[in-house]
Amino acid sequence: MAEPILEVSGLVKHYPLMQGVLFKKQVGAVKAVDGVDFTLGKGETLGIVGESGCGKSTVARLLCNLERPTAGSIRFKGEDITRLSGKALKAVRRNIQMVFQDPYTSLNPRMTVGDIIGEPYEIHPEVAPKGDRRRRVRELLDVVGLNPEYINRYPHQFSGGQRQRIGIARGLALRPQVIVADEPVSALDVSVQAQVINLLDGLQSEFDLSYVFIAHDLSIVRHISDRVGVMYLGRIVEIGSDAEIYDHPTHPYTQALLSAVPVPDPEARERRERIILTGDVPSPTNIPSGCRFRTRCWKAQERCALEVPALAVPEGFRGASGPAVHDSACHFAEEKQVVPPEAAENGNGPG
Amino acid sequence: MLLEVRDLHVEFRTRDGVAKAVNGVSYGVDAGETLAVLGESGSGKSVTAQAVMGILDMPPGRITGGEVFFQGKDVLKLKEEERRRLRGYGMAMIFQDALSALNPVLSVGDQLGEMFVVHRRMSKKDARAKAVELMDRVRIPGAAERVRDYPHQFSGGMRQRIMIAMALALEPALIIADEPTTALDVTVQAQVMDLLAELQREYHMGLILITHDLGVVADVADRIAVMYAGKIVESAPVHDIYKSPAHPYTRGLLDSIPRLDQKGQELYAIKGLPPNLMNIPPGCAFHPRCPMAQDVCRTDVPPLYEVSEERGSACHFWRECLHG
Numbered sequence: 184m185a186e187p188i189l190e191v192s193g194l195v196k197h198y199p200l201m202q203g204v205l206f207k208k209q210v211g212a213v214k215a216v217d218g219v220d221f222t223l224g225k226g227e228t229l230g231i232v233g234e235s236g237c238g239k240s241t242v243a244r245l246l247c248n249l250e251r252p253t254a255g256s257i258r259f260k261g262e263d264i265t266r267l268s269g270k271a272l273k274a275v276r277r278n279i280q281m282v283f284q285d286p287y288t289s290l291n292p293r294m295t296v297g298d299i300i301g302e303p304y305e306i307h308p309e310v311a312p313k314g315d316r317r318r319r320v321r322e323l324l325d326v327v328g329l330n331p332e333y334i335n336r337y338p339h340q341f342s343g344g345q346r347q348r349i350g351i352a353r354g355l356a357l358r359p360q361v362i363v364a365d366e367p368v369s370a371l372d373v374s375v376q377a378q379v380i381n382l383l384d385g386l387q388s389e390f391d392l393s394y395v396f397i398a399h400d401l402s403i404v405r406h407i408s409d410r411v412g413v414m415y416l417g418r419i420v421e422i423g424s425d426a427e428i429y430d431h432p433t434h435p436y437t438q439a440l441l442s443a444v445p446v447p448d449p450e451a452r453e454r455r456e457r458i459i460l461t462g463d464v465p466s467p468t469n470i471p472s473g474c475r476f477r478t479r480c481w482k483a484q485e486r487c488a489l490e491v492p493a494l495a496v497p498e499g500f501r502g503a504s505g506p507a508v509h510d511s512a513c514h515f516a517e518e519k520q521v522v523p524p525e526a527a528e529n530g531n532g533p534g
Numbered sequence: 535m536l537l538e539v540r541d542l543h544v545e546f547r548t549r550d551g552v553a554k555a556v557n558g559v560s561y562g563v564d565a566g567e568t569l570a571v572l573g574e575s576g577s578g579k580s581v582t583a584q585a586v587m588g589i590l591d592m593p594p595g596r597i598t599g600g601e602v603f604f605q606g607k608d609v610l611k612l613k614e615e616e617r618r619r620l621r622g623y624g625m626a627m628i629f630q631d632a633l634s635a636l637n638p639v640l641s642v643g644d645q646l647g648e649m650f651v652v653h654r655r656m657s658k659k660d661a662r663a664k665a666v667e668l669m670d671r672v673r674i675p676g677a678a679e680r681v682r683d684y685p686h687q688f689s690g691g692m693r694q695r696i697m698i699a700m701a702l703a704l705e706p707a708l709i710i711a712d713e714p715t716t717a718l719d720v721t722v723q724a725q726v727m728d729l730l731a732e733l734q735r736e737y738h739m740g741l742i743l744i745t746h747d748l749g750v751v752a753d754v755a756d757r758i759a760v761m762y763a764g765k766i767v768e769s770a771p772v773h774d775i776y777k778s779p780a781h782p783y784t785r786g787l788l789d790s791i792p793r794l795d796q797k798g799q800e801l802y803a804i805k806g807l808p809p810n811l812m813n814i815p816p817g818c819a820f821h822p823r824c825p826m827a828q829d830v831c832r833t834d835v836p837p838l839y840e841v842s843e844e845r846g847s848a849c850h851f852w853r854e855c856l857h858g
Contacts, residue, residue, distance in 0.1 A: 234719035372574040377790035377803035406792035443724040445749030
C-alpha cells in the first residue's frame with residue numbers, strides 16, 4: 184500500500200443517553216462507532232459499506248472533525264488530529280473536506296453558487312487572496328463540468344446532479360488531500376449517478392486526492408474503491424481489496440449483504456444462491472455480547488456469544504495465501520462465493 | 535386482462551405553466567403477472583399509478599385523455615363512491631415511505647382493523663382479530679402482542695410489512711407497489727421483496743411494481759415497461775430487455791449502473807438531464823440525450839413499434855439498437 188495519509192485506530196463514539204429533568208443521569212449510550220481501525224493510503228479510495236445505523240456516517244463526521252471521538256485516534260500524516268484545537272485544528276480541517284449526501288439540503292438556498300463555492304475562502308483566507316476568489320470559483324465550476332457563467336445562479340435553478348457537482352466544487356475549493364464523501368450519489372437518478380461517479384474518478388487523478396467513500400450501495404462502492412471495509416453495528420467486520428471482499432468474502436455478514444443485492448440480470452435469478460438474513464439489526468444501545476452479528480448469523484455457536492472476534496486474518500487462513508486471506512472478524516470464517524462470476528459474460532459493454 | 539390502461543394523458547396546471555406528466559401511456563396486467571414500470575424521477579411512473587388508483591390530486595392534476603379498464607369496466611367513468619369501494623377490494627397500493635404513509639397516532643392494529651370496520655362492517659373485536667391474522671401472514675413476529683404498538687415502534691422493514699398487510703386486507707385482485715423497498719436496506723429489501731412475490735403467487739394477484747432500480751426488477755418482474763418523459767419507450771418480457779434492449783434509453787440505463795460482479799472502467803453515462811415536463815423536446819423526447827439521434831428524431835414522434843409479438847420500442851432505429 185502507498186504511504187498512509189490517514190490512520191484510524193480504536194475509534195469509538197458513544198452518545199450518552201440521559202434521563203431526568205433536573206438531575207440528569209446517564210442511563211446508557213448509543214454506541215454508534217465502537218472500535219474502528221483502518222488506514223487510507225495516499226491516492227487510494229477506501230469504500231465503507233453498511234446498512235443504515237451501522238455508524239458509517241458517524242465515522243465520516245469524526246474523520247472531518249465535526250465530532251470528537253469518545254476514544255481512539257485519527258492520524259493525518261502521522262499527527263493525531265482528535266485532540267487539536269484552534270489554529271492547528273483549522274489547518275487540518277482544510278486538508279480533509281466532505282461531500283454530503285443530500286444536494287438539496289446541503290446548499291444554502293439564499294446564497295448564490297459563487298458564494299457557496301467561495302465560502303471556504305472566507306474561513307481560510309490564506310488559500311486565496313480576495314481579488315482572486317471569483318476567478319478560482321469559475322475555475323472550480325469548470326472543473327466539475329458546470330458552466331462558469333452560472334456563478335450568480337441560486338441552487339434551486341439546478342438539478343440534483345448539478346447540485347451535487349456544486350457540493351463537490353465546494354469540497355475541492357481548499358485543495359484538500361482527503362475527501363470524505365458520505366453517500367454522494369444515493370439521492371441521484373441512475374443516469375445521473377454515473378456522471379457524478381465518473382467525475383469523482385477523474386478528479387482523483389487530476390488532484391491526487393484520497394477518498395473515503397461511504398455508501399450503502401455495494402455495486403457503486405466496488406466500482407470506485409481500491410479497498411472496501413464492511414461495517415456492522417459500529418465495527419468493521421471485514422476489510423480488504425475489492426476483489427478480496429467481493430469475490431472471496433469470508434465473513435457471513437458480507438456474504439449475506441452481497442447475496443441480497445439485486446443483480447440486473449434475470450438469468451442470475453435462478454443461478455444465485457440467496458442468503459436472506461432473519462430479523463433486524465439490533466439496537467446500538469444494546470449490542471449483543473461477543474460477536475455483534477451472532478443474533479442474525481446462521482453459523483453462530485456458543486463461542487460467538489462469549490468471545491469478541493478480532494478483525495484480523497482468521498485462524499483457519501493463517502499461513503495460507505491467496506485472495507481469501509484478509510482481515511475478517513469471524514470465529515468461523517469460511518470463503519464463499521456469492522456473486523456468480525459467470526454473470527460477467529452476460530454484461531452489456533458500454534453501448 | 536385484469537387491468538388495461540389505454541392512451542392515458544395526465545397534466546398538472548401550475549402557475550408556471552402546464553406540466554405534461556403522462557403523455558399517452560398504455561399497459562396491461564393479467565392476474566398472477568408482475569409488471570415492472572421502470573423510470574427515473576419525473577418519468578410519470580407514479581402519476582400513472584395514482585391515476586389508475588384514483589388518488590391523483592385534482593386539481594392541480596387533470597386526466598386529459600385515455601381509459602383505464604379494470605375487470606372490464608372503465609374506472610375513470612365511475613362515481614367517486616364506486617371508486618372508493620374499488621380501492622381496497624379491487625386494487626390496493628403500497629407506498630414507498632411506510633413511516634409517513636401510516637398514521638402515527640393510531641396503533642397498527644387500529645389501522646389494519648379500520649379496513650374491516652369500514653369496508654366489511656365488522657365489530658371492533660373481530661377487526662382486531664383480523665389484524666392479528668394479517669400481521670401473522672406478513673410474518674411479523676409476536677403479532678398478537680405487537681398489534682397494540684404504534685408505527686414508530688417498528689423497524690423500517692416491519693413497517694413496510696404492515697403496509698403490505700394493509701394492502702392485502704380485503705384480498706384485492708391488483709396491487710400497485712410504488713417503490714416498496716427503496717427506503718430499506720439491502721438485506722431487508724430482499725426479505726420484503728420475497729414476501730411480496732410469495733403473497734402474489736398465493737393470492738394470484740396482478741402486481742404493478744414501480745421502481746427505478748433495474749436490479750430489483752430483474753429479480754421479480756415478468757414484464758417491464760420503461761418510461762421516459764411520460765411515455766412508455768420500451769415494453770418487453772424481462773429476459774429480452776436485459777439481453778438486448780431495443781431502445782437507446784434502456785441501453786443507456788443498463789450500461790450506466792455499476793455492477794457487483796464487474797470492476798468496470800469508466801461508467802457509461804447518459805449525457806444531459808431528463809427533460810423539463812413543461813417543455814418536452816419535439817419529436818422523440820429522448821433525442822437531445824441520444825447517441826443514435828438523427829434528423830427524423832427531432833421532428834417525428836416515434837410510435838411504439840412492434841419489435842416482436844411481445845415487445846415494443848418507441849425508437850425509429852430500434853433495429854439498429856437491438857443489433858448494435
